[in-house]
Amino acid sequence: MAKKKTKTKSKAKTTPKFKKPSFKLSSQQKLIFGSLLIILGILMFIAFLSFFFTGKADQSTLSEFASREVESQNWLNKLGAWISDFFINKGFGVASFIFSGLVFLSGIYITLDINKARLRRHWIWGTLIIIWLSVFFGFFSHKYDTLGGTIGFEMNTFFQDYIGKIGTVLLLIFVLITYLAIRFGVNGDTFVKLFKRAKTDIKNEINTSEDDQTFVVDNDLTAEAEEIKSAFELKVDDTKTEKEPVSTSQPNDNLEPELKVDTKTEPKKEAELDIEIETVEEEVSETDNLSDKLVEDFGQFDPTLELSKFQFPPLDLLKKYDTEGITINQEELEENKNRIVETLNNYKIGIASIKATIGPTVTLYEIVPEAGVRISKIKNLEDDIALSLSALGIRIIAPIPGKGTIGIEVPNKNSTIVSMRSVIASQKFQKSEMELPIAFGKTISNETFVVDLAKMPHMLMAGATGQGKSVGLNAVLTSLLYKKHPAEVKFVLVDPKKVELTLFNKIERHYLAKLPDSEDAIITDNTKVINTLNSLCIEMDNRYEMLKNALCRNLKEYNAKFKARKLNPNDGHQFLPYIVLVVDEFADLIMTAGKEVETPIARLAQLARAIGIHLIIATQRPSVNVITGIIKANFPARIAFRVTSKIDSRTILDGSGADQLIGRGDMLYTQGNDITRIQCAFVDTPEVEKITEFIGAQKAYPEAYLLPEYVGEESGTSLDNNIADRDKLFREAAEIIVTAQQGSASLLQRKLKLGYNRAGRLIDQLEAAGIVGGFEGSKARQVLVPDLVALDELLANET
Numbered sequence: 023m024a025k026k027k028t029k030t031k032s033k034a035k036t037t038p039k040f041k042k043p044s045f046k047l048s049s050q051q052k053l054i055f056g057s058l059l060i061i062l063g064i065l066m067f068i069a070f071l072s073f074f075f076t077g078k079a080d081q082s083t084l085s086e087f088a089s090r091e092v093e094s095q096n097w098l099n100k101l102g103a104w105i106s107d108f109f110i111n112k113g114f115g116v117a118s119f120i121f122s123g124l125v126f127l128s129g130i131y132i133t134l135d136i137n138k139a140r141l142r143r144h145w146i147w148g149t150l151i152i153i154w155l156s157v158f159f160g161f162f163s164h165k166y167d168t169l170g171g172t173i174g175f176e177m178n179t180f181f182q183d184y185i186g187k188i189g190t191v192l193l194l195i196f197v198l199i200t201y202l203a204i205r206f207g208v209n210g211d212t213f214v215k216l217f218k219r220a221k222t223d224i225k226n227e228i229n230t231s232e233d234d235q236t237f238v239v240d241n242d243l244t245a246e247a248e249e250i251k252s253a254f255e256l257k258v259d260d261t262k263t264e265k266e267p268v269s270t271s272q273p274n275d276n277l278e279p280e281l282k283v284d285t286k287t288e289p290k291k292e293a294e295l296d297i298e299i300e301t302v303e304e305e306v307s308e309t310d311n312l313s314d315k316l317v318e319d320f321g322q323f324d325p326t327l328e329l330s331k332f333q334f335p336p337l338d339l340l341k342k343y344d345t346e347g348i349t350i351n352q353e354e355l356e357e358n359k360n361r362i363v364e365t366l367n368n369y370k371i372g373i374a375s376i377k378a379t380i381g382p383t384v385t386l387y388e389i390v391p392e393a394g395v396r397i398s399k400i401k402n403l404e405d406d407i408a409l410s411l412s413a414l415g416i417r418i419i420a421p422i423p424g425k426g427t428i429g430i431e432v433p434n435k436n437s438t439i440v441s442m443r444s445v446i447a448s449q450k451f452q453k454s455e456m457e458l459p460i461a462f463g464k465t466i467s468n469e470t471f472v473v474d475l476a477k478m479p480h481m482l483m484a485g486a487t488g489q490g491k492s493v494g495l496n497a498v499l500t501s502l503l504y505k506k507h508p509a510e511v512k513f514v515l516v517d518p519k520k521v522e523l524t525l526f527n528k529i530e531r532h533y534l535a536k537l538p539d540s541e542d543a544i545i546t547d548n549t550k551v552i553n554t555l556n557s558l559c560i561e562m563d564n565r566y567e568m569l570k571n572a573l574c575r576n577l578k579e580y581n582a583k584f585k586a587r588k589l590n591p592n593d594g595h596q597f598l599p600y601i602v603l604v605v606d607e608f609a610d611l612i613m614t615a616g617k618e619v620e621t622p623i624a625r626l627a628q629l630a631r632a633i634g635i636h637l638i639i640a641t642q643r644p645s646v647n648v649i650t651g652i653i654k655a656n657f658p659a660r661i662a663f664r665v666t667s668k669i670d671s672r673t674i675l676d677g678s679g680a681d682q683l684i685g686r687g688d689m690l691y692t693q694g695n696d697i698t699r700i701q702c703a704f705v706d707t708p709e710v711e712k713i714t715e716f717i718g719a720q721k722a723y724p725e726a727y728l729l730p731e732y733v734g735e736e737s738g739t740s741l742d743n744n745i746a747d748r749d750k751l752f753r754e755a756a757e758i759i760v761t762a763q764q765g766s767a768s769l770l771q772r773k774l775k776l777g778y779n780r781a782g783r784l785i786d787q788l789e790a791a792g793i794v795g796g797f798e799g800s801k802a803r804q805v806l807v808p809d810l811v812a813l814d815e816l817l818a819n820e821t
């Protein structure tokens with residue numbers, strides 16, 4: 023118990039020392055501060071090194087630090103002499119070199135902005151090693167010696183006064199064991215094994231060799247632990263050779279500390295029982311241990327590392343608009359209020375109170391009717407109220423959900439533009455922790471409206487021509503470009519109109535995904551759309567397979583596991599970016615390709631949410647033959663810009679309202695029950711151009727993100743062994759199958775990122791070539807070629 027208490031106390035003492043300062047440094051400040059530390063580390067090292075040559079001569083000059091006449095021999099003159107005297111003589115002796123290393127390392131970490139947690143660990147362990155080494159060396163020094171420094175010497179005399187020399191040695195050994203146990207996971211067993219083996223090795227060596235030989239000890243420790251261990255052994259050897267020549271009695275001397283360590287295992291066991299942490303560790307699986315070690319050594323996997331210098335576009339690329347910001351026109355408000363009250367009074371509807379909320383394009387008048395007034399009566403008067411207010415786009419919400427009031431939305435005479443800049447700059451967007459945050463615009467109460475595409479999980483967008491669909495799509499893409507690194511999200515863009523999304527060509531190698539053999543990443547040809555959609559289905563199946571193997575339920579969990587290095591890339595695991603499929607002009611696609619497009623879209627919409635594929639589909643014509651029941655059922659998030667008829671509004675929103683919008687980005691958003699009126703943020707083509715240019719000018723991946731290959735069903739091949747007709751991946755496939763000794767199409771699908779059809783054809787061709795056996799039902803086919811050499815021979819003989 024007492025032990026525990028002291029332990030917790032010492033922890034409490036150490037933690038505040040290494041607490042991070044709360045202020046944040048800018049990248050320039052990091053560079054300046056980091057390089058200062060690097061230089062300081064180097065200077066300390068030079069001064070310390072010089073101390074061993076010039077330290078004695080400089081002793082006399084130390085007291086005259088301020089005098090300019092007195093010169094020091096130290097390579098860094100007086101400052102060097104003073105620092106090295108302070109650290110080595112008065113401080114920790116030779117162990118002070120570690121200080122210079124730690125300062126240097128801190129500089130590197132700060133300059134390159136690397137994981138600070140590791141740096142903290144280096145400092146904690148480094149300081150402990152320094153103290154241990156100074157006490158260790160202090161043990162051998164008889165005066166204030168440079169080996170252990172004053173601190174090392176004083177601590178030694180302190181210990182020796184109370185527990186004697188033997189006690190001090192045992193204490194040092196105990197601290198060393200504790201260090202090895204905590205830092206490298208060494209346990210009692212390892213020590214017993216280690217010394218037993220060492221013992222037998224020594225015995226063997228004594229028997230076989232006549233000469234002095236240092237003993238080599240095998241063990242299961244990690245390389246780092248081995249280094250430390252061997253350093254320890256060398257010291258034992260050094261002392262041994264100093265004292266007397268090696269004889270048969272020598273190893274026996276060495277065995278003494280071993281025996282001491284053996285007996286020491288008893289108190290150690292007690293400690294284990296006290297804490298019981300060891301038992302918990304044993305329950306953790308091997309991969310967890312390995313991944314923890316990997317994370318400790320290398321930090322979490324960072325998907326952004328390949329483009330670590332990537333810079334997000336600055337806000338300045340987006341334009342400020344003059345007509346931004348709401349101006350309240352008191353007269354207009356009064357006028358509208360009076361008219362509403364008057365009109366309703368004409369129909370004998372009394373009003374208890376009225377309140378106005380001013381938005382960027384519309385003002386919401388919230389009315390509390392007098393008791394006994396039926397809501398349907400007000401709703402029926404919609405057109406009459408609109409007429410008397412002589413304004414377009416009046417929408418009556420009766421009642422406003424959750425409020426018990428009736429809302430009348432009246433367009434402002436002077437609508438204001440909601441700039442993309444203002445929504446991107448908003449705290450709500452900047453601080454959002456969403457997976458795929460989209461800043462759509464501002465609500466009627468002038469709040470920035472941010473939603474998570476990953477939660478939607480798919481979105482349908484409709485609106486008559488010229489009402490703001492393309493601007494809406496650009497707003498979605500811009501939001502993601504401002505928030506997501508190229509490693510985290512990829513776009514598949516389908517643009518039958520050929521002009522709307524072409525600007526995004528510039529970021530092909532950063533953000534776009536495409537089919538392996540296609541030239542352009544942006545798909546404008548309807549037949550290619552079918553291939554791409556099917557390819558996305560294959561990607562979806564592959565991802566599900568990977569998630570299944572990793573025992574994860576969704577992409578977020580999978581990626582978190584991968585980042586924690588719990589999934590082995592050699593097993594086909596990789597960091598999976600989100601994929602956002604954007605289809606502009608869906609009606610056109612459905613008209614030309616019909617079922618061929620509808621089926622994969624419906625499949626993706628039904629299943630792709632968990633594996634991070636999200637669809638955004640926009641259409642001018644929201645008629646029922648375009649937005650079919652099956653598609654509608656799987657697109658819970660809908661956006662309606664102004665449409666021309668109530669029927670269209672019903673198709674998209676399952677209710678009227680979209681026909682009463684005023685256009686120019688005025689839109690309704692629903693993700694289930696509630697409908698929210700939003701003024702879509704405006705982002706103009708030149709702004710998008712600037713953003714894509716900014717990103718496009720930066721270092722990119724070698725090519726766009728490749729989707730799995732899809733070959734249409736109809737292009738099947740015969741089973742004959744015609745070499746000329748073979749798939750171009752035939753050889754690669756053969757090598758994979760022979761190396762894995764497993765004749766399965768799904769293996770090829772995974773390794774070569776192929777569709778099922780092509781993988782199946784490859785298997786057929788491999789069968790025809792005699793590389794795999796015949797079809798065996800659910801079992802994988804037999805592989806008839808034992809190794810790659812035999813495969814080379816077989817293929818060479820064919821030609």
Ligand SMILES: Nc1ncnc2c1ncn2[C@@H]1O[C@H](COP(=O)(O)OP(=O)(O)OP(=O)(O)O)[C@@H](O)[C@H]1O
Binds near residue numbers: 440489494704
């Ligand atoms: N959020 C907005 N704020 C202000 N004006 C807008 C907004 N959205 C669109 N507009 C105006 O409406 C015009 C047409 O918008 P957009 O090109 O997005 O329409 P569209 O629905 O895509 O048309 P089409 O289907 O013919 O391509 C824009 O040029 C712009 O002037």
